[in-house]
Amino acid sequence: MATIQSIRANCRKVMCIGRNYADHVKELNNNKPKQPFFFLKPPSSILLPGAGPVLAPRGVSMHYEVELGLVIGKTIRDLRKDNTQGALDAIEGYLLAIDMTGRNVQEEAKKKGLPWSIAKGFDTFLPISNFIPKSRIPDPQNAQLWLSVNNDLKQSDNTELMIFRIPRQLADISQVMTLEKGDIVLTGTPKGVGPVKPGDIMRAGLKVNGRDIEEASIEVP
Amino acid sequence: MATIQSIRANCRKVMCIGRNYADHVKELNNNKPKQPFFFLKPPSSILLPGAGPVLAPRGVSMHYEVELGLVIGKTIRDLRKDNTQGALDAIEGYLLAIDMTGRNVQEEAKKKGLPWSIAKGFDTFLPISNFIPKSRIPDPQNAQLWLSVNNDLKQSDNTELMIFRIPRQLADISQVMTLEKGDIVLTGTPKGVGPVKPGDIMRAGLKVNGRDIEEASIEVP
Ligand SMILES: [Mg+2]
Ligand SMILES: [Mg+2]
Numbered sequence: 262m263a264t265i266q267s268i269r270a271n272c273r274k275v276m277c278i279g280r281n282y283a284d285h286v287k288e289l290n291n292n293k294p295k296q297p298f299f300f301l302k303p304p305s306s307i308l309l310p311g312a313g314p315v316l317a318p319r320g321v322s323m324h325y326e327v328e329l330g331l332v333i334g335k336t337i338r339d340l341r342k343d344n345t346q347g348a349l350d351a352i353e354g355y356l357l358a359i360d361m362t363g364r365n366v367q368e369e370a371k372k373k374g375l376p377w378s379i380a381k382g383f384d385t386f387l388p389i390s391n392f393i394p395k396s397r398i399p400d401p402q403n404a405q406l407w408l409s410v411n412n413d414l415k416q417s418d419n420t421e422l423m424i425f426r427i428p429r430q431l432a433d434i435s436q437v438m439t440l441e442k443g444d445i446v447l448t449g450t451p452k453g454v455g456p457v458k459p460g461d462i463m464r465a466g467l468k469v470n471g472r473d474i475e476e477a478s479i480e481v482p
Numbered sequence: 483m484a485t486i487q488s489i490r491a492n493c494r495k496v497m498c499i500g501r502n503y504a505d506h507v508k509e510l511n512n513n514k515p516k517q518p519f520f521f522l523k524p525p526s527s528i529l530l531p532g533a534g535p536v537l538a539p540r541g542v543s544m545h546y547e548v549e550l551g552l553v554i555g556k557t558i559r560d561l562r563k564d565n566t567q568g569a570l571d572a573i574e575g576y577l578l579a580i581d582m583t584g585r586n587v588q589e590e591a592k593k594k595g596l597p598w599s600i601a602k603g604f605d606t607f608l609p610i611s612n613f614i615p616k617s618r619i620p621d622p623q624n625a626q627l628w629l630s631v632n633n634d635l636k637q638s639d640n641t642e643l644m645i646f647r648i649p650r651q652l653a654d655i656s657q658v659m660t661l662e663k664g665d666i667v668l669t670g671t672p673k674g675v676g677p678v679k680p681g682d683i684m685r686a687g688l689k690v691n692g693r694d695i696e697e698a699s700i701e702v703p
C-alpha cells in the first residue's frame with residue numbers, strides 16, 4: 262500500500278486540469294473550454310497531512326480549490342479517449358487535494374499572457390490527504406467533494422459535474438506527455454472557491470454514498 | 483559523478499526562465515520583464531543524448547531555444563539576491579539543453595491567458611547534453627551557447643548577455659519554491675530562435691574560451 266510520504270517522495274509531476282466544473286467556470290468569469298487544458302504544479306508544493314500551515318507569500322491573495330486527485334499507477338502514453346477501462350486501470354488510488362492558488366498572481370499572469378507556474382507553485386500550495394485506496398471510491402465520477410473555512414461550508418459538489426471526465430483527462434494529458442507511476446492528476450474544482458488568510462482553518466473531505474471517507478480528511482491551519 | 487541517466491531518473495522539477503536575453507525578447511515582440519518569470523517543464527519531456535528524434539506533435543510548430551542548464555546539488559530555499567556564493571555553491575554541475583517550444587500553442591495560450599505547460603511539455607521537448615562537471619565552466623556567465631539547424635548556425639551568444647544573472651534567478655525561484663537536489667534550471671535562450679521540422683538536424687554546443695566543451699555537445703535528428 263502506498264503511503265502518502267512515499268507518494269510525495271516519488272512524485273515527479275502534478276498535472277492539473279483547469280475549468281472543469283461549469284459553475285466554477287462561471288464564478289471566475291471564464292469561458293467554458295472546448296477542450297481540457299492543463300498546468301503543472303511542482304512536487305515541492307505538496308503539503309503532507311499534519312505538516313501545515315499553508316504559507317501565504319507576502320502580497321499574495323490565496324484561494325482554495327478542493328479537488329479529487331488521482332495517483333497514477335503505471336506508465337500511460339497516447340491513451341485513447343474511449344479507453345475508459347485503460348484509464349481506470351492506470352489509477353493506483355486517490356487523494357484529496359487543495360489546489361492553492363495565488364489568485365492575484367494568476368490574474369496578472371493571465372492578463373500578461375505569462376505562465377501560471379508561480380501562481381500555482383509556491384511551497385505548501387498543495388495540501389493533500391492521506392492515500393485513499395482505490396476500493397474506497399467505487400466510482401470516481403460519483404463522489405462528493407467538500408471544503409469549509411472556519412467551519413463555514415464553501416464548496417460541496419459531486420464529481421459527476423465534471424465537464425471532462427477522468428478518461429478524457431488522462432487521454433488528453435497522455436497525448437501530450439507520458440504519465441508515469443507516482444504522478445498525480447488533479448481533476449478540477451467545483452464552484453465556491455474563495456480567499457483564505459493566515460489563521461483560517463480549512464477542512465476538506467470526500468463523501469461516497471453520503472459517508473465521509475476517513476483517509477480523505479484534510480485539516481490545515 | 484552524476485550520469486545524465488541518473489539526472490533524468492531523479493529530476494523532479496525543471497524550472498525555466500523566460501525572456502532573459504534582450505535581443506531574444508525583441509525578436510518575439512515581447513516586453514523586457516522588470517523581474518524574472520518562470521515556467522515548469524515536466525521531467526517526462528527530457529530527451530537523453532542519442533535518444534532522439536524530437537517528436538513533432540500534429541499541428542504543432544516547434545521552435546528550438548538553446549539554453550545553459552544548471553543541475554542543482556542541494557536544497558535551496560529563500561536564497562537572498564546578493565548571495566552569489568550561495569547560488570554558485572548550490573550548483574552541482576551543468577548541462578546544455580534545447581527548450582523545445584510549440585510556438586503556435588504558446589501564442590494561443592498567451593492570447594487566451596492560459597498556462598504554458600502544454601506548449602512546453604510534450605514528450606521529447608527537452609533534449610539535453612551529457613552532464614558537464616562544474617570545473618569545465620569556471621564562470622557560467624562567460625560561456626558561448628550555439629545551435630545550428632542542418633549546419634546553419636542559428637544561435638550563438640554569450641551567457642554574459644543574460645538580463646537576470648544566475649544568482650538572481652536562483653534567489654527568485656527559491657523564494658517561490660524550494661529547489662531540491664536533482665532539479666534543473668534553464669537559464670534562458672539568446673536570440674535566433676526559429677522553427678524546425680521533422681528531418682532537420684539540430685546541433686548545439688557550448689564554448690569556454692573559444693573551445694567546445696565535449697560533454698555539452700547535442701545532436702538531435
Ligand atoms: Mg484547480
Ligand atoms: Mg504554466
Ligand SMILES: [Mg+2]
Pocket residue numbers: 498499500547549581670671
Ligand atoms: Mg526557453
